[in-house]
Amino acid sequence: MRPSYHPGGLYDDSNIAAHPITQIWHQKGKCPENTIPIRRTKEEDVLRASSIKRYGKKRPMSTPKLASIYEPDAGATNTHHQHAIASAYGEKYYGTRATVNLWQPTVERGNGFSLAQLWIGGGLGNDINTIEAGWQVYPALYHDSNTRLFIFWTRDAYQRTGCYNLNCQGFIQTNNRIAIGGSVSHVSRYGGPQSELSFLIWKDPKHGMWWLQVGIDVLGYWPSSIFSNLADSASDIHWGGEVASHNARQTSIQMGSGHFPQEGFSKASYIRNIQVIDSSNDLKLPNRLDLFAKRPNCYNVQGGASSSDWGTYIYYGGPGKSPNCP
Template identity: 55%
Template sequence: MMKIMLFLRFVAVLCLFTAARFCYAGRSRFSGSRENFEVMKHLNRLNKPSVESIKSPDGDMIDCVHISQQPAFDHPFLKNHTIQMRPNYHPNWINDDAIQVSATMKPSKDEASSSSENQQTITQLWHSNGKCPKGTIPIRRTKKEDVLRATSVKSYGKKKSVSTVAYPNSIDPEYINQNGHQHAIAYAEGEFYGAKATMNVWNPKVQQYNEFSLSQIWLLGGSFASDLNSIEAGWQVSPELYGDNNTRLFTYWTSDAYQATGCYNLLCSGFIQINNEIAMGASISPISQNQGSQYDISILVWKDPEEGNWWMQFGNGKVLGYWPATLFSYLTEKASLIEWGGEVVNTALDGQHTTTQMGSGQFPQQGFSKASYFRNIEIVDESNNLRTPKDINTFTEQPNCYDVRTGNNGDWGSYFYYGGPGRNPNCQ
């Protein structure tokens, strides 16, 4: 009898253990299904029905989406928004091409300068396989694996903290070491209604998939607390965001210091695109070569004094679209700080500084055809005129890792070289 009782107890325990395993497995499968459901739901929100799709040589799929179907109109403030097909006002015209061989091969007054008439017509890789028809805009299709690389569905396409902005006036050594973001920038403080620059494009090496390297313009308003407003545009290499190490055109915006609002490119509602030629987040081609041809892109962002919207232009006449004024608080009026330059993420793996490069990966003193630069730096003033800022300052957290040097001459106007290799004997 005792043996039977012991056997029954053993069977009961075994059943409970087996049931627990199945329960746990059930919860795991449910959790995975739930995650998969959220990912697919997010993809359905992002990937709008397309009129045509174009396969890019780099593997991207570019969807030509009707202009009225773009993600911007998912925003509650923009449900009944009437698309503004052109700005009411434009600052003094900039005669640049979208991407070209640098017009000035030597920025120094004391060195011979030359120019190239051989301008490139392909500005993004996908252009080689087709173009989007009028009435549509090109959108880089988001894949499931893109979303799964993020820490969560909610965080996909978003920056993680206000530390992504350089704040030159409050540098705490402990803050520098903890925030993981490092910069080499030029900046101007005052009242601004736009900013412009021409920057050469590189393909910096990024050490870790969750690090990035970018070069951009920041237009900022508000404090560096929870109310920061920011509009950003430039080029970046971000394996976590795009799944590769290509150099890509990007934009970003936030109205609450990167907490809940804003995103990269068209990965949330907000930016309204009107141009059918340029895809946000798509690869840029060609790229500058060390001691070879230098390829520039020009970016201009300015505030329409009539509607209050912030417009973006890429190169000569390619007006891409605008950020509606209703997205912002401080930037509904003006920007108080403009920054131009580079940024990297330093995860300091194993306690060592990252080898992620900024710009070309060369220090500024290497000069033209080796170092990265911003040239023809300008701001838009209260009269909607482009002009050189009166006072340009520079900032970098660790100049032995990434540095910046300014200059001025007739061909390049106000300019600066910036960047660096990251970890080196003087940067550990």
């Protein structure tokens, strides 16, 4: 399978072609045509999960709703989530594109995760559908602190359906070069060289699949048949960072670079060239972005005016627990 065609109006971003995604496993070889790389699932990976059924899944919430992105602490579990995000609402969306800055935030082993991603969503209550893609540091899932490419999906607000990466049926991979769940080779350095990845998710108007492209590589698709509210279009899109902790008190897990947005380029984490796809299958700037950070003294987000080379962009992140964030 291949997409029938790509969205129009793509920014001419030479960094995408000049710096294709590389992963650590590429040092060992490659997969032949008509095969795909799959990260090995080991016994200890499954044993770290609360149960086999929960392996590779997110923890369900007792009051799931689209606003759970904003108030996820209402869950039945002891997992506490915080976000620093930008959101677009009010239209029918058929995808998004954004370039995401790569970092390796500090996460205590066994105590949650830190990520940066795109969310495409639709529905309310127990019928929330999401498609998600980005990078994460998640020691409990991967047993290391590497920065890894990840995907996720659900059609029932994280209750029973969906999972990370290829840990359950859903996403159909068609690419033999990129391992979903694999470590990336390069991350940004504070005050030094910056690394980034471009993500594009769009709905094929002919066949209905939601396709995923990372950099120059088309990785595969989510069939529309696995969704209810995303079978046709999305009602909201979000971009930004998230941390999750099992501690009841404020966590010291870093988001992004671990520094606040006001520090700017090469110090704070960013997402740039934020675009949405309309019903004509064209990429365009979002009409408006709503910014949200539940605890801005811990993690914050800051929008920037559109520019010729960065388009619409945000800076986000923070250190978590500190004297100003007890």
